[in-house]
Amino acid sequence: MSENIKRKISEIKYQELIKFFLPLAVMPIIIGVSHNAVNASLARLPFPEITLAVYAVSKSITNIIKSPIHMSRQTVTSLVDDQSSFKFVSSFIFGLGVLYFLMIASLGYTPLGEIVFKKIIGLKDPQEIKFAYQALSIMAFIPLVESIRNIMQGLAISLKKTELITPGVVVRIISISLILLWVTVNQAVAGVTAASGVWFAGIAIEMIFITFALRYTFGSFRGKNGVLASLPNNVTKKVNLKRIIKFFIPIAVMAFLARFVQPVVQSGIVRSSIGTHDLAAYGVSWTLVMIFVGPLDQLHQCSLVYARELNNHNWQRILKFSLAAGTMVSFILAVLAFTQIGDFVLIKLISVSPAISSIVKKVIVAFILFPIIRAFRETFWGVMMQRQTTNIIAAAKIVGLVFVVLVFLILALTVEINAAIIAALALTAGEAADALTISFFIIKNNVLEKIYAENH
Template sequence: MSDQSSETKQSVNFKTLLFFFIPLGFSASLVTISHVIINSTLARAPNPAVVIASYSIAMSLFGIMERCAVILRQTCSTLVRDQISYRLMRNVTVYVLTAILFLSLVIAYSPIGRSFFSILLGVSDEMLQPTIEAYRVLMFVTIFSGIRCLYQGVIISNLKTKWLTIGMMVRLAFMSFIAWIVLANDWVNHGYVGAYIFLAGMAVEALVSSLEGRIIVKELPPKKEKHPIFQQSQIFRFYNPLLIASLIAVSIPPTINAVLGWSTKAEIAIASFAVAISVVHLLNSITSYIHQIVINFYKKDKKQVLHFTIIVSLLPSILLTVLSYTPIGTWGGLENIIGVSDELLDQSILTLRFFVIFTLCFPWVDFCNGILMIRSQTKVMSFSQIGNVIATVAALLILIYTVPNGGGFIGALAQSIGFLMELIILLYFLNMKGKNAAISLWLKNNIRRGGYRMIKG
């Protein structure tokens, strides 16, 4: 599929884009609250350090598995337009979730899992069993997440994005209710308690998404004219590069933490980076659905989508600049809300300042990825992610050697450089695509003219 499709060109007003986008950005921001609910519940355990640590380590593996499920949302919203493509997408979802569940069961109930947690993640013998027990619950969260993402893809492509916000709010309300019951009965004694709260919330959100999604699916045409998706292999050709790119991206956070561990004050460096990246993720969540704007509106009105992206893309950078260069961030945000102080506060503020480049690049990387999705050129995303990883690692090694006492800003600057490199690679490929299309059009026109002259002659 090309962005030069035969779809009818029409103007899209700014209000339409805004009403489509706000529920997506709001629901993405609400995700962070669900983790706050869990962590604040586990913090009330008799031994909170062990309980939170076991849950957090299990979540690190869950994050890898869930990436495989979450990209079903982009795949569905891009490719599903009729009953045939929906059934194909549903089958792919079943295959993907079955594979994830099988791999998760192997990790959770075999010596392979124990070796993974103890050797690769460095989990101590004391923490090993609690971590595995937490993961045995979290692996089912991935399944419900995949079901949710399948139907959210249908919901998004049909411009009913308010249902993502509704689903997230129902999820948060239900999680808060479960957390209240757990605390009232003094059941917070294990990391898997947090996993059960997460599972309950995700199951409810999946239910809301599936109920609305099924209604929309029934209204889809049996076969949309000129829609090119009619084979399962087409969906896998779109999905697989996204999967590879996502798995490559997973390697960046642990690499940054590992290198920061070599710095002069490792604990301060790692902690300040963790505090700063949590703030940045919250701000970037506003623009994390730019690709959906591109998928659903770029073919209709490129100019308006571009203008909208320019305006929205500046919000995280402006907010981050205010937080990192004014007393609002120091006193109102990090010190009183997050609770950091002294040297950690100073290092966190410094780290935030070096993330401004990252927040400038992030929305445009998502924008470019959206264009690649509508062109079905998702393979390019694997190359751009590899470029990101190489640039990040190179910057980390250079910075840790030249500024060993730099603290968390080493990770922030390295990750910013990595995203800048990813954006450059994406722009290069998109530019080459544009040039090739122009050359093809020129050749086509000249061949036609030449043929006409030969016939006339």
């Protein structure tokens, strides 16, 4: 038996999975802290209410337009294994960055922006429109640096060098904290300009750090022992534009549609409630839940990257690891929902009223199974990405979105419970439908057995 075969079927250790996953799990938490730091700084600058509102709107517009680019890491990890495939994939992803730059720039630098701000968003105050222009004129450049950063992070993930990612995120936090401190003390820059600028600067810092970290670790990108030469042989067919598009478009559409889930759910809560308490409680609940659930979104990287080492034993290890991570998060939510710790966090730390806190805890109860289901789904997502059948991922996501709407409507019409709780149950049901759809496809088509056979 050759060394190559031995490596493919070697036992995956839990310690190895923890070492691989932990840096990826920490990343969204740290980034979430940076966004909160920006909001805290905006509240201390001139025109805080207008600034916070316009920045939130501008950020939402930017995130919706560039949402597909979030899938570029997975595209690199799945399709890049040599210099030729890297050239194709990186050119495609950076091309998307240029496209999104032009789309956002058309709002930040042309009269089209004013039309969108007034007619679609509903901004009327000239100061609000001025701030929106300032924000988007800077945010337009974010897709350019984000595309390069994601390419480099995708390479690091494929090489199982996830420990190179976290330091860049930490440097980002330190850097933007210093910039925000200077802006807050000196009051020298408009708040929306500062916030948009540090968002761009933070991603640019990450991009520079991960690029140099990879180069330092491997000595070069294209050398004999460089980054590209060290990539695992993941791709069985030659990569071309058609294959990239076939892989990327379904998950890009999925990422785009996912941006509309929360507005739809919030709209349902507004229509089903008399006051604003339910909407406020749901907003607090979702934010708090996603602080802990966010890291689980990286679990698909485990089954994606380790797919070449899968046999039944290793698959069971990865699945158990993912479910353990999800169970841990569910336990944390249970503690918040059923103990005084939840009251302390909500009333003392977040400063919500006792009335809202009572509703929030009930909503969190409805979300308790959500982390376990998401961990299960993410594990199967990774398998499908490795098989480059992302159309199944997109189809499962659409099934999940349909279930969210249907369950919300059915519960709202048949039971008399808080609308925020109905929203949590609907999202959990949608997540379960997504997970069951994709796992059914994998089991029915013997996908895992095919991977085992290829690895031997």
